[in-house]
Amino acid sequence: MKMNILIISPTADILERKKGDQIRINSITTQMMDIGHNIVCLEQEKFLDKRGKNFKIKIIGFKKCTPPFLVDLNPFFYYTLYKTLREENIHLIQISFPTGMIATKIITKLLGLRKPIVYDAHNVEGVKVKEYKDPTLPLYKRIVAPIYIPILERMAVKLANNILSVSQRDKELFIKKYNVDHEKITIIPSGTNILNLKSLEDRSDVRKKFGVKLEEIIIVFHGTYTYYPNKEAADLIIDYIAPKIGELYHNVNFIIAGKDVPEIEEDNVICVGFIDDLQSLLNASDIAIVPLSHGGGTKLKIFDYMGVGLPIVTTKKGIEGINAKNGEEAIIVDDVNEKFVDAIKYLIDNKQEREKIGANARRLAEEEYDWDRIGEKLDKLYRDILE
Numbered sequence: 406m407k408m409n410i411l412i413i414s415p416t417a418d419i420l421e422r423k424k425g426d427q428i429r430i431n432s433i434t435t436q437m438m439d440i441g442h443n444i445v446c447l448e449q450e451k452f453l454d455k456r457g458k459n460f461k462i463k464i465i466g467f468k469k470c471t472p473p474f475l476v477d478l479n480p481f482f483y484y485t486l487y488k489t490l491r492e493e494n495i496h497l498i499q500i501s502f503p504t505g506m507i508a509t510k511i512i513t514k515l516l517g518l519r520k521p522i523v524y525d526a527h528n529v530e531g532v533k534v535k536e537y538k539d540p541t542l543p544l545y546k547r548i549v550a551p552i553y554i555p556i557l558e559r560m561a562v563k564l565a566n567n568i569l570s571v572s573q574r575d576k577e578l579f580i581k582k583y584n585v586d587h588e589k590i591t592i593i594p595s596g597t598n599i600l601n602l603k604s605l606e607d608r609s610d611v612r613k614k615f616g617v618k619l620e621e622i623i624i625v626f627h628g629t630y631t632y633y634p635n636k637e638a639a640d641l642i643i644d645y646i647a648p649k650i651g652e653l654y655h656n657v658n659f660i661i662a663g664k665d666v667p668e669i670e671e672d673n674v675i676c677v678g679f680i681d682d683l684q685s686l687l688n689a690s691d692i693a694i695v696p697l698s699h700g701g702g703t704k705l706k707i708f709d710y711m712g713v714g715l716p717i718v719t720t721k722k723g724i725e726g727i728n729a730k731n732g733e734e735a736i737i738v739d740d741v742n743e744k745f746v747d748a749i750k751y752l753i754d755n756k757q758e759r760e761k762i763g764a765n766a767r768r769l770a771e772e773e774y775d776w777d778r779i780g781e782k783l784d785k786l787y788r789d790i791l792e
Contacts (some may be wrong), residue, residue, distance in 0.1 A: 436780025531555030533701030539633035572726030611689035670673035695723035
């Protein structure tokens with residue numbers, strides 16, 4: 406059965422792949438399209454304006470007149486959604502983020518449509534917002550968000566017919582925090598594209614671009630710099646981890662990549678900004694580190710590292726919700742401290758251990774976190790829902 410699926414993304418650009426939320430939405434959209442379903446996407450009009458209109462899928466834009474998290478108060482969103490549901494023969498609606506759920510429920514009621522509405526939860530937002538500490542946010546957001554977001558999400562999980570959770574941990578949090586029936590929640594993890602590593606740019610060529618010799622060691626981290634937990638991690642690398650390693654090793658370089666990362670080079674740290682061919686950089690690296698202290702959901706950077714077979718040193722926060730075992734698919738420590746640095750030193754000194762953990766990580770990615778497998782699981786779920 407070919408489905409007509411409406412994917413609503415009130416906050417993120419559906420066709421971009423520079424941030425974790427964009428990658429998940431884009432990957433799910435691509436999977437459903439590749440399987441053969443018709444996809445209609447609803448997002449902010451400004452994203453269409455900056456790209457032009459040459460799309461493989463139908464994308465409809467709504468005007469922004471409220472902040473994205475207040476889209477349920479945006480009359481343009483209501484009008485565009487109403488018009489879309491009247492003109493398109495939609496079988497199922499998927500909404501990323503809790504915002505927009507109330508408006509969608511109202512419009513489907515007005516039109517007398519009994520369409521299943523699925524909440525694609527990238528995190529448990531009500532928990533994340535209380536743990537998320539970003540001193541750069543305006544004061545009103547720091548005060549209002551921890552109150553407003555849990556209320557919004559509570560309404561979203563009650564109104565949705567089904568919920569997609571990225572991990573067993575998040576599923577349990579939904580059940581505990583909002584008293585949701587466990588049968589209403591299905592685990593659809595995020596993942597990575599498992600590539601043939603031979604198809605990537607040659608390691609030596611990649612290293613030449615960054616002035617790193619073939620015999621030297623590259624330790625890599627990537628993430629959107631404007632997302633405060635990533636900025637905090639990058640600053641820890643520059644100010645604490647890299648100097649500690651630099652005291653003992655003169656053949657180790659840290660590369661930090663990602664959207665809005667300032668392009669600087671000092672001592673043993675190279676910050677390179679956003680890179681189109683991230684997979685080739687990762688494949689040319691030797692170790693990945695994830696010194697995260699905050700954040701919610703599962704971290705897509707972990708899947709990227711696993712997908713190319715990189716050994717990972719991470720905090721528990723960095724790898725929470727992912728089925729990796731300490732010492733097998735990653736080295737996992739409590740926090741960014743001496744033990745974190747010691748774990749990096751252990752991998753620097755033990756090439757055989759690097760190769761073993763990296764191989765285990767790639768095997769786990771192939772078995773559980775390949776977007777193709779995830780797409781098949783989601784396709785089956787949506788067919789079951791409609792039947």
